[in-house]
Amino acid sequence: MAQGPRPALVPGCREVFLETETSGVFLAPDDRRAGAPAFCMTATIDIPAAPATDALAETLSGIVGSAHVLTAAADMARYEAEWRRTYPGAARAVVRPASTGEVSRVVAACAAAGVPIVPQGGNTGLVGASTPDDSGTEIVLSLDRMRAVRRADPLDNTLTLEAGCTVREAQAAAEAAGRLFPLSLASEGSATVGGVVSTNAGGEQVLRYGNTRELVLGLEVVLADGRVLDLLGALRKDNTGYDLKQLFIGGEGTLGIVTAATFKLFSRPRQVVTTWAAVRDPQAAVALLSRLTDAVGERVTAFELIGEGPLGLVLRHGTPGMRAPLGSVAPWSVLLDVSEVSASLDLQPAVEEVLGAAMEDGLVLDAALAASDSQAHAFWALREHIPEAQRLEGPSIKHDIAVAISRIPDFIDQAGAALQQLMPGIRIVCFGHVGDGNLHYNQGKPAGMADADFRSHEGAVHGVVHATAARLGGSISAEHGIGRQKQAAFMHYKSPVALAAMAQIKRALDPANTFNPGRMLPRAFLDSLTSR
């Protein structure tokens, strides 16, 4: 079929729509999905060997049923790129086991064949850890058929779910048991149990309930040789050896495949006091959080800082009816929730007392307590609309940093000054979870700058922001993880001693680098350690 020199394939292009002896029309999955073939190319290609001759595919079909081993491009497409489509790839096959036993046998078969595995949940990750690379050699192991709610126990306050359940399904199962599953994310309709465990997802209520790590009591994991590590169970205390589950929480699928998890549940709040406050500056926000926590303790459930940058964008690009809660856009605002389980203890006066004192002391300039659920939702809609408003405004350079809470004002000052020096007029879109020391610290281009020009500075902007966070003892990735996106910064800022220890653990548990190779720890780094 192939004649003459073959042009390189455009990354992401695999499907043949129309083909003659010497040419074919390809559509990138991106364009095909949108239904508008905006990009086409003509090229000669080799079609890979037919799956019928693939012994591994036959073995896998024997395990999960041939209907659940996908090899046709159209079937695989939705597994080959994550929702943002930043990391499209090409899988050798997509395998969809229905049970832990099947996952175990699939892993054993792939390990025996030396074929790498990319575990996949809801494919909502942001750093390229859930999609195959473009080699066409990796198997995507999707957990999307493992959706059982194994057990909800209101006495134990626990919920055990299979990895393919979505966060929203977990919330519903908890609610049905009269309890709260406190993890809450923008992507909760798609993000899965296995995914939030493997990324140690955060979200909007970490301040009160903790990251996913703090919510997990037990895990079931398939190891790199196919053995099942059963660490499930609803124990609140268990000091029998190393706490192995911690390695797989936030392990980005590089050490094992999470097939089920047991989570802590909580009592459902019966009151929430939602407040929008204009604060003097970030330092005042930190001080207000401290005063509030001192006064009402762990009831402070969310405490978001919102700069004038993101609030302005939301008001410009938001839905009709969106308005600034205090009439005008203050340089710095705080959106906070204080929640209370008891219906009989009146929470609002305690919150008002703290706000009143903070106004007298000049920390808070103005504040509005939501008078109804719908007003509270309107406040929160402003916060939740920020990512979409950024998208509508134009290109963004994004960061997900964390520092100690007390260093947030320093970070904002220092990173802002350094960025203005690097690129005068750069627009700062700063918002995030002050209570967790976690800022989504993003940048838009200066007025008049071309998009391409702005994008060409992306590396330099990352450098300034990450270096500032690191200098203040912070993290270059608070919530999103490393994957492929943040690998270079990870290798640069993480201490060599920590990196070496991680590599030793990866080699101990997955010596053949079967799981998610090249994500988080680079292959070359692992290889360099092996050859020592």
Add this chain to the structure above:
Amino acid sequence: MAQGPRPALVPGCREVFLETETSGVFLAPDDRRAGAPAFCMTATIDIPAAPATDALAETLSGIVGSAHVLTAAADMARYEAEWRRTYPGAARAVVRPASTGEVSRVVAACAAAGVPIVPQGGNTGLVGASTPDDSGTEIVLSLDRMRAVRRADPLDNTLTLEAGCTVREAQAAAEAAGRLFPLSLASEGSATVGGVVSTNAGGEQVLRYGNTRELVLGLEVVLADGRVLDLLGALRKDNTGYDLKQLFIGGEGTLGIVTAATFKLFSRPRQVVTTWAAVRDPQAAVALLSRLTDAVGERVTAFELIGEGPLGLVLRHGTPGMRAPLGSVAPWSVLLDVSEVSASLDLQPAVEEVLGAAMEDGLVLDAALAASDSQAHAFWALREHIPEAQRLEGPSIKHDIAVAISRIPDFIDQAGAALQQLMPGIRIVCFGHVGDGNLHYNQGKPAGMADADFRSHEGAVHGVVHATAARLGGSISAEHGIGRQKQAAFMHYKSPVALAAMAQIKRALDPANTFNPGRMLPRAFLDSLTSR
């Protein structure tokens, strides 16, 4: 010096008080310490090679100063046995570094010389993980000179301390910053930061604040080759690679030496409602906990179940004035604390409402709310006096098991029935942290049985209790760890997959088995893995 056949040394006896050509008087460290030489023996011995010729001791002296390398038996004695003196041993030397840099160099020197290290904190552990074996070859590395409070930050709500600080010192440092360090243990005056981290200590307020693991934000650890792994920092979110610190928390000193830790702090409660309640049975206790948590949330700070066995012992052996809070000894009692940060919210009515409804429903038979701090202390004194009362009563066989909270009644029923079958008349001393599913489930001998006869059944009693916990999905060691004491049960009940993964991690991070060899994972098990 030695003539004729040498008698074996009594374990724990190493110090020569008086020596002639052919005889010496020895005192066991136990007796020597009490100042009354109750046990002596006469024997001929070899005195080990003088420390002057010990190249390692010289190297260590060069690092920490000769005053801090102890080799004289009198100096080493208090490091060679833990406070209960169940695991006395004989060290080659005790080394007391004053800084992380010194720990690093000491470890590197010992690793180079192939000499094993036993890290030691306050020596209050219960399972034999902090004292040397009797070989005289192990170095005890004591952290007792590393006592700096590095930083307390009320804005970050964090406290960073060196490993040798006691828990009480940590509590005081937090109080000085206007915050709460919530870990609270019977041994808090001696137990150290490094020790509670390495054992993932629990205590009486786990229900509200979590185990040590949940309180640790950062660690500084010296690895087996002497490198320093700096994981300190006050970040609430950090998803940059595997969460390495989790391996050292509860690692029993087998993977690294914890030299400093950063802990979360909390707001100090301004109200505590302490209640003593007689409950219908353990099932009623579990139901009461569930109702209370549903009504007032995480404010439930402690929830202790106390059987008639331990309460009877306390009233028999307690201090003058101790009395049953409700007049008589109910088969099952609950002691609970509900605490509240806010001074302005009146907590007591909310607690009374739950208790009232539980009485109407027959779960609670009678209840008394402490009317004053002194009455609350009197209630708690009953709980805290249980271990001493057991000791005064005679020999005990003790357990520290955990099951899911909802399985507590099953555990009590099934273990009790099996024990009565094994040993009719055996007396059950059952108490513990119901909110954590953790029971200290102990046994006293039947009336009239000889102590030695009772002790000879210890293994069989352990077998019944551990098997019952395991059958219910529970843990054989909820708080105390494995060390040497629970190694056999650990190897028996832990899954082979989990044990193998632990061994792989141990080998990856400490390939020469330098740290605490033979504790937690047996040498033979590690060796069998190595030879595969």
